[in-house]
Amino acid sequence: MALRDASGITKHFAGLTALDNVSLTIEAGSTHAIIGPNGAGKSTLINVLTGRLVPDYGTCSFDGQSLIGRPPHAINQLGITRVFQTPELYNDMSCLENVTIAGLARRDGSFRFNLFQAPKRLGPERDHAASVLEKVGLGRFKEREARLLSRGDKRRLELAICLVHDPKLLLLDEPTAGMSHHETMSTTELLRDLKGEHRTMTKIVIEHDMDVVFALAERITVLHQGRTIASDTPEGIRNNDDVQEAYLGGAEL
Ligand code: ADP
Numbered sequence: 001m002a003l004r005d006a007s008g009i010t011k012h013f014a015g016l017t018a019l020d021n022v023s024l025t026i027e028a029g030s031t032h033a034i035i036g037p038n039g040a041g042k043s044t045l046i047n048v049l050t051g052r053l054v055p056d057y058g059t060c061s062f063d064g065q066s067l068i069g070r071p072p073h074a075i076n077q078l079g080i081t082r083v084f085q086t087p088e089l090y091n092d093m094s095c096l097e098n099v100t101i102a103g104l105a106r107r108d109g110s111f112r113f114n115l116f117q118a119p120k121r122l123g124p125e126r127d128h129a130a131s132v133l134e135k136v137g138l139g140r141f142k143e144r145e146a147r148l149l150s151r152g153d154k155r156r157l158e159l160a161i162c163l164v165h166d167p168k169l170l171l172l173d174e175p176t177a178g179m180s181h182h183e184t185m186s187t188t189e190l191l192r193d194l195k196g197e198h199r200t201m202t203k204i205v206i207e208h209d210m211d212v213v214f215a216l217a218e219r220i221t222v223l224h225q226g227r228t229i230a231s232d233t234p235e236g237i238r239n240n241d242d243v244q245e246a247y248l249g250g251a252e253l
Pocket residue numbers: 013014016017018036037038039040041042043044045
């Protein structure tokens with residue numbers, strides 16, 4: 001079953017065509033990478049998929065429901081979560097508090113939570129948050145303030161904040177940007193092994209690092225100047241002449 005279908009997506013910015021008739025099918029439970037040189041339209045496509053931008057033309061659906069015209073929070077409620085390029089954390093709070101608060105927002109609706117309610121009422125949320133921290137490899141840092149984490153661990157914490165909502169679709173925008181080689185390798189491993197609570201989580205990854213892309217993705221869509229030039233398995237993408245050409249002089253493949 002196709003979890004997500006985008007068809008004929010076109011988006012202009014003042015005369016510039018950022019997306020030109022882009023179609024995309026994402027299989028439920030798969031990891032799908034979107035790659036392409038700078039300015040190819042990757043971020044614009046993600047912004048359309050998460051409701052931040054309304055396309056000029058085209059349709060886009062998730063589990064059979066149209067996403068066009070739905071505001072970002074409504075799309076979020078359908079189970080679509082985006083991990084931002086820059087972590088957005090409460091820096092002076094512990095990792096456990098950061099994830100617990102995110103979980104409360106899920107329980108009580110968007111940010112209608114009360115930080116000062118009796119701690120024992122937070123028991124289940126704290127336990128759940130702790131288990132999510134374990135899952136992303138931050139179990140030993142539960143009580144550590146977010147600001148004291150390394151860059152890579154901050155990304156893990158942000159991932160935990162997304163996972164506490166048990167998303168059906170997780171969008172990762174350059175998850176290893178700015179990481180050391182070691183952090184990149186461990187994050188790639190973590191993302192590869194990550195399954196949702198129901199083991200059907202779908203992942204869309206935008207990534208420059210081709211080692212990460214080929215380690216994670218089951219399918220790869222290549223954008224170039226707002227158009228899809230290929231959508232194939234990693235093997236097919238490696239051997240695709242159009243892709244090679246699009247990358248000549250640009251990013252390595
Ligand atoms: P990528 O993420 O692949 O690097 P983007 O989707 O950010 O590419 O951008 C695609 C094209 O659209 C680029 O030429 C970019 O300059 C342009 N663009 C993106 N967002 C805007 C915007 N809000 N206003 C005007 N032009 C934009």
